[in-house]
Amino acid sequence: MSEPDYAAIKVRQQGTWASGDFAVIGVTLQMVGESLAEAADIRAGQQVIDIAAGNGNATLAAAHRFAKVTSTDYVPALLEKGRARAAAEGLAVEFQVADAEALPFGDASFDAALSTFGIMFAPNHAQSSSEMLRVLRPGGRIGMANWTPEGFIGQLFKTIGQHVPPPAGLKSPAMWGTEGYLNELFGAQAASIQAQRKVFNFRYASAAHWLQMFRDFYGPVHKAFAALDEAGAQALERDLTALLERCNTAGAASLIVPGEYLEVVIVKR
Numbered sequence: 001m002s003e004p005d006y007a008a009i010k011v012r013q014q015g016t017w018a019s020g021d022f023a024v025i026g027v028t029l030q031m032v033g034e035s036l037a038e039a040a041d042i043r044a045g046q047q048v049i050d051i052a053a054g055n056g057n058a059t060l061a062a063a064h065r066f067a068k069v070t071s072t073d074y075v076p077a078l079l080e081k082g083r084a085r086a087a088a089e090g091l092a093v094e095f096q097v098a099d100a101e102a103l104p105f106g107d108a109s110f111d112a113a114l115s116t117f118g119i120m121f122a123p124n125h126a127q128s129s130s131e132m133l134r135v136l137r138p139g140g141r142i143g144m145a146n147w148t149p150e151g152f153i154g155q156l157f158k159t160i161g162q163h164v165p166p167p168a169g170l171k172s173p174a175m176w177g178t179e180g181y182l183n184e185l186f187g188a189q190a191a192s193i194q195a196q197r198k199v200f201n202f203r204y205a206s207a208a209h210w211l212q213m214f215r216d217f218y219g220p221v222h223k224a225f226a227a228l229d230e231a232g233a234q235a236l237e238r239d240l241t242a243l244l245e246r247c248n249t250a251g252a253a254s255l256i257v258p259g260e261y262l263e264v265v266i267v268k269r
Contacts, residue, residue, distance in 0.1 A: 004169040009123045010099070012167075014075055017121075020222040023055040023081035025213065032145050032200055032261070033057030033116050034064070039196075039265050040143030042067050046111040051132060052100050052118025056082025056093075058143070062114060063091040070110075072098035073118070101127040108137040116145040117153075117261070120176035123167075129185040133268060142186070142266040148177035148197070151260030152247050157220070159243055163236045164224045177262045191267040202257040207244035210255055211237060 036058055042048060044066035050059040055078055059071040063086065071086075071093055073079050079095045086093040098104055100115075100122040113136050122128035132142060147153035154174040166172075175181040179195045186193060204210040214221040221240075225233050250256035 002169070004123065004167055006101075006124045006127075009167050009170060010074075010101075013121065013123065016219040016223045017054075017075045018077055019219045019226075020217040022078060022217065022219055024217040026055040026057060026078075026081075027085075028202075029116065029200060030057050030060070033059075033061035033114075035198070036114060036116055036143045036145050036263060037061035037065055039263055040112055040114060040141045042112055042114075042143075047109065048112045048114060049103075049105070049110045049135060050118075051098075051103070051113060051115045051128075052122065053082060054078050054116075054118055056085055058114040058116045058145075059093055060085060060089065060091065062112070063089075063093050067112070068094075070094045070096060070105075072096050072100075072103070074099045101131060103131045103135050105135045107134055108140075109135050110140060111137060112141045112143065114143045117147060119144065120146045120173040123170055125171055125175070125185060133186065133189050136268050138268055139191075140268050142264070142268065144176070144262075144264040144266075145198075146176040146262045146264065147174055148260045148262055149174040151177070152202070152243075152257050153259050153261075155243055155247075156240070159239050160220065160224045160236070162239070163232060164227050177260075179262070182262075182264060182266075186266050189269055191269045194265045196263045197260060198263045199258045199260055202255070202259055204255040204257075206255050207241050207248070210244055210257070211240060 042062045042065045046067045048062045048067040048069045050071045053071040053073045062069045083095050247257045
């Protein structure tokens with residue numbers, strides 16, 4: 001099987017993540033960044049890179065711990081959201097547009113590399129994981145939060161894929177939420193890999209409220225609906241509503257959907 005056209009896929013992905021307004025959804029996930037910064041033992045004065053930082057949840061968490069943070073993403077509009085958040089909190093952070101698969105930094109430049117639900121979406125997994133390891137010094141720590149295939153977001157992307165198929169040959173981002181695959185990507189250069197299943201609760205007023213928010217603001221859902229005709233959009237809405245109602249633990253009066261993810265800490269040899 002021939003390799004996917006990663007360059008073309010990346011252009012499409014950039015358009016997807018730039019659509020809507022991811023920051024509206026992203027800020028609700030801040031606690032994931034804080035938890036990850038603790039798990040990765042981020043310390044004052046350390047050089048930390050946040051890869052595929054989005055609107056900067058791990059960036060802010062590391063800066064809260066007085067690390068020297070470089071926040072990177074290949075979508076400039078998302079970095080601007082992170083920059084505004086850091087400025088509002090008076091945090092000194094460097095922001096740089098950068099592709100996770102071609103980081104513009106020297107070998108062993110950082111003490112820690114973080115990514116919350118970011119690097120997992122880079123299309124060429126071998127290349128992005130290799131870059132993450134390359135820019136990290138020996139003995140440095142990688143911290144990641146990755147959605148699991150079995151969890152809600154894994155099921156969300158599977159449902160979307162039934163209506164708007166992903167590019168042929170592309171590996172699922174949710175593979176990053178499995179310990180076996182992380183061992184494939186990082187094991188050869190890892191002194192240790194620790195992974196813990198955790199849950200982030202999506203809290204919304206109802207399934208309809210979640211759908212409206214994600215349809216308006218979350219790029220992958222926004223773009224999926226835009227790609228479908230009216231009948232197709234109605235079918236996707238029905239399937240997503242069924243998924244939300246099946247996963248809802250709050251009863252009829254509200255919506256709480258547990259989203260399972262893998263919190264990962266890797267020590268580089």
